[in-house]
Amino acid sequence: MIERRTLRRNLRELPPAAWLLFAGTFINRFGSFVMTFLILYLTRRGFSAQQAGAAVSFYGVGGVVASIIGGELTDRIGRTRTITLSMFASAIVMIALSQVNLLPAILVLTALAGLTSEAYRPASSALLADLVPAGQRVTAFAALRFVLNAAFALGxxxxxxLAQxxxxxxxxxxxATSVVFGLLALVAIHDVHAGRPTTEDQGPGGYRSVITDRVFLMFLIAMLLVAFVYLQSYTTFSLQVRALGFSAAVYGGLIALNGLLIVLLELPLTSWTQHRAPRPVIAAGFLLVGIGFSVVAVAHVLPLLILAVLIWTIGEMLNSPMAGAYVADRAPAHLRGRYQGAWGLTWGVALILGPVVGTSLFAWNASGFWLICGFLAAMGAVLVLLSGRLREASARRGS
Incomplete structure (x- = not known):
């Protein structure tokens, strides 16, 4: 009962503008219909599975570019303006995509869809960091993840x-849902930072500042390793489940278990994690992700597969909200968009490399591949802890 009251208090103390941001995010994520059914839509129109898969890949490339451009725009023109621009442009591209018939045009427009639909993410995260005090950010980013997961499931x-x-x-x-979010950001949410650096924030800007932040760069490398591992749950893990003789429904149930646990438990867990130092918690989460995927190597029966999902989901719930808050705390206010963009870029790169490299390694040695995943996640945990040592060493040299 104590944790529940603590969580309720934490949520109640979030500013009204944060709840408006959550509402807009829910509406937009709920309405992310096209990418969910893009392969089915294209194959029903007569395109091959390979051509439909290429379209999805083009969306991913657009999403990678969106992290960079979205981060830059966030710090230059402001958070809410970037969200509005992203959402309105996304609406136009989606309507245009519905009207084209030739594959080259479809590929170009899916890339533009990835760019316009995902460019709001750095702005949204930076805005949340602006609105919420440092001590409440773990809860805030967990609430944002709750909104994204719940909206996607319902959507x-x-x-x-609708597709029927x-x-x-x-x-x-x-x-339509993109337009609603864009209007909400434009009219109802006050941009408290508006892309203009304050006196204490003045200094070197641009992505050069992000790259020269060695502590943060080490964190990004760690995040890339773990993102590569985690995204195997949507690619090679499905191949593993089918290779063991289980149906697609079993795989779907395992992935649904991951989402259900996150929706039910991640927010309450922040009542404990938000009072802890971020790096050890993030590192522990990374390590549990690695252990969970390593268990897949010996999981030949359904209970062990369930155990693997449980372990890596606990790891995900530990590290994800803390990582979001850590990025927000690490970034100077006038560079929050770029820091958030760089963080999102690691996921975009992992999304491009993960399926190709993962399936190749899985075909080479299935059991060995899952142990490699465990090693990569463990390396990520080590890098996060070492980044703390690097920060302490830098602080000593500066004193």
Whole structure:
């Protein structure tokens, strides 16, 4: 009962503007219908599975570029303006995508969809960091993840119903929800930083400042390693489950278990984690992710597969909100967009490399691959801890 009251108090103390941001994020994520059904939409129109897969890859490339451009725009023109620009542009691209028939045009527009739909993310995270005091950011970023997971689950079910009537409705609804979020950001949410550095924030800017932050760069490398491992849950893990003779429904149930645990437990867990030093908690989360995926190497029965998912999900719940808060705390206010963009870039690169490298290694040696995943995540944990040592050494030299 104490933790529940603590969590309730933490959520109640979040500023109203943060709740408006959550509401807009929920609406937009709920309406992310097109990418969920893009492969099915294209194959039903007569394109091959390879061509449809290429379209999804182009979306991923656009998303990588979006992290860089979105971070830059966030710090230059402001958080809410970037969100509004991203959402309005995304709506236009989605409608255009519904009207084209030739594969080259589809590939170009899916890349633009990735760029416009994902460019708001650095701005959204930077805005949340602006709105919420440092001590409440772990809870705030966990609440944001809760909103994203819940909205995606509800949106996917709704998209399935709409697709039975008309795929064009998916594009229209996707565009409409983007416009609603854009209007909400434009009219209702006050940009407390507006991209203008204060006197104490003055100094070198641009992504050069991010790259020369050696402590943060070490964190990004660690994040890239763990993101590569975690994203195997959507690619090679499905191959492993099928290779063991289980149905696609079993794989879906395992992934649903991950999402259900996050929705139910991640926010309450922040009542404990937010009072801890970030690096040890993040490192522990990375290590548990590695252990969970390593268990897959010996998981030949369903209970062990469930155990593997439970372990890596606990790791995810430990590290993800803390990592979001850590990035926000690490960044100077006038560079928060770029720091958030760099963090998002690690996930984008992992999304591009993960399926290709992961499936190749899995085909080479399935059991060995899962042990490699465990090693990579453990290396990520070590790098996070070493980054703390590097910061302490830098502080001693500066004193």
């Amino acid at each position: 996917a079910a709704t998209a399935g119903l 009537h008309s795929f064009f409705l998916l594009f229209v609804a996707d565009a």
